[in-house]
Amino acid sequence: MRVLWRALLxxxxxxxxxxxxxxxYYWQSVSGHVQLMRAARxxxxxxxxxxxxxxxxxxxxxxxxxxxxxxxxxxxxxNASYHRYADLxxxxxIWNVTAAPPDALTLHTWCFPVTGxxxxxxxxxxxxxxxxxxxxxxxxxxxxxxGVPAYSTLGWLNWAGGDPLLNTFIHYPEGELxxxxxxxxxxxVVYLNGDTSFxxxxxxxxxxxxxxxxxAQAASPAARQANAQSEALRLGFRDLTRATRxxxxxxxxxxxxxxxxxxDLAQRKAEVMADFRxxxxxxxxxxxxxxxxxAGYDQWVANANNAAFGALAAYDALxxxxxxxxxxxxxxxxxxxxxxxxxxxxxxxxxxxxxxxxRLQPPAPVSSAxxxxxxxxx
Numbered sequence: 505m506r507v508l509w510r511a512l513l514x515x516x517x518x519x520x521x522x523x524x525x526x527x528x529y530y531w532q533s534v535s536g537h538v539q540l541m542r543a544a545r546x547x548x549x550x551x552x553x554x555x556x557x558x559x560x561x562x563x564x565x566x567x568x569x570x571x572x573x574x575x576x577x578x579x580x581x582x583n584a585s586y587h588r589y590a591d592l593x594x595x596x597x598i599w600n601v602t603a604a605p606p607d608a609l610t611l612h613t614w615c616f617p618v619t620g621x622x623x624x625x626x627x628x629x630x631x632x633x634x635x636x637x638x639x640x641x642x643x644x645x646x647x648x649x650x651g652v653p654a655y656s657t658l659g660w661l662n663w664a665g666g667d668p669l670l671n672t673f674i675h676y677p678e679g680e681l682x683x684x685x686x687x688x689x690x691x692x693v694v695y696l697n698g699d700t701s702f703x704x705x706x707x708x709x710x711x712x713x714x715x716x717x718x719x720a721q722a723a724s725p726a727a728r729q730a731n732a733q734s735e736a737l738r739l740g741f742r743d744l745t746r747a748t749r750x751x752x753x754x755x756x757x758x759x760x761x762x763x764x765x766x767x768d769l770a771q772r773k774a775e776v777m778a779d780f781r782x783x784x785x786x787x788x789x790x791x792x793x794x795x796x797x798x799a800g801y802d803q804w805v806a807n808a809n810n811a812a813f814g815a816l817a818a819y820d821a822l823x824x825x826x827x828x829x830x831x832x833x834x835x836x837x838x839x840x841x842x843x844x845x846x847x848x849x850x851x852x853x854x855x856x857x858x859x860x861x862x863r864l865q866p867p868a869p870v871s872s873a874x875x876x877x878x879x880x881x882x
Contacts, residue, residue, distance in 0.1 A: 536628030584666030596651030620697030679731030705822035825864030
């Protein structure tokens with residue numbers, strides 16, 4: 505473990521970092537991850553331990569089945585990741601901080617030696633995350649602090665045991681567990697330094713396509729039913745937040761114009777956010793009762809601001825483009841769709857940002873001539 509500690513410290517301090525604030529942040533990153541690695545044990549050890557709760561053994565076995573499916577059917581890496589488990593005795597592995605200005609959804613970025621510039625900063629201690637957010641608010645930024653159940657080391661530490669399964673997500677419903685595992689493994693396939701939206705949208709596309717295939721090929725009827733309920737909630741909330749993002753962006757564009765009156769921004773923004781919360785309340789009233797899940801959504805909505813909406817955009821803004829790219833490869837060679845898709849994404853990652861974005865715009869749907877008319881059910 506001393507070798508691991510030194511290797512992590514060297515990797516995170518590459519690039520000539522100077523200043524106490526940098527050193528303090530990277531030290532907490534190194535020490536937090538080393539503690540996580542020390543807590544992890546091989547899954548066979550947990551399964552053989554009489555003290556391991558039966559439910560945990562069942563969940564670990566499910567995770568291993570999903571790990572195998574990811575390799576065999578999705579072409580995701582067959583390496584050391586997710587073959588160990590750790591109980592951290594807390595609800596999140598890290599807490600991310602995001603920030604954005606009051607008049608835009610553009611995320612503030614932090615730059616790191618290994619990952620490049622990204623739109624969030626993670627802390628192993630929630631109080632440290634809140635302190636970072638307070639400093640950013642003092643600079644006039646809106647901030648969002650949220651717990652993260654898992655993160656990827658991008659395959660850099662597979663030689664030391666890789667990313668472990670964690671108590672922060674092991675008890676998720678099986679479909680949710682599949683999503684997380686597929687997503688995090690996707691980061692080990694393609695990762696473009698400095699482009700959060702590209703990386704997260706790609707991994708989200710892999711999880712969405714992968715879970716659809718898993719549900720059709722390998723999931724139990726109970727898992728399909730549970731996932732259908734979960735997906736209905738997710739899609740309704742996603743559509744609402746996407747529409748709200750579009751409205752906020754329109755407000756910000758309008759209030760930047762020279763003829764915009766003082767106070768327009770605050771008033772129009774408040775109207776959009778109030779309408780968002782009214783629509784969420786109506787949507788929530790239609791959901792099946794699930795206190796744990798509803799509490800998470802409720803908390804997000806109560807604290808929603810530009811930093812929160814900007815973080816959501818990073819995870820789904822380019823997903824339709826990646827899904828269309830996968831379908832192109834599947835149409836060419838169904839049996840080789842995943843390898844062809846990954847190679848196409850690698851080629852995209854080599855292009856300038858403007859060209860990447862252009863190619864990830866999904867084709868517009870073909871519409872008939874003449875004005876469209878809502879159907880009676882609309």
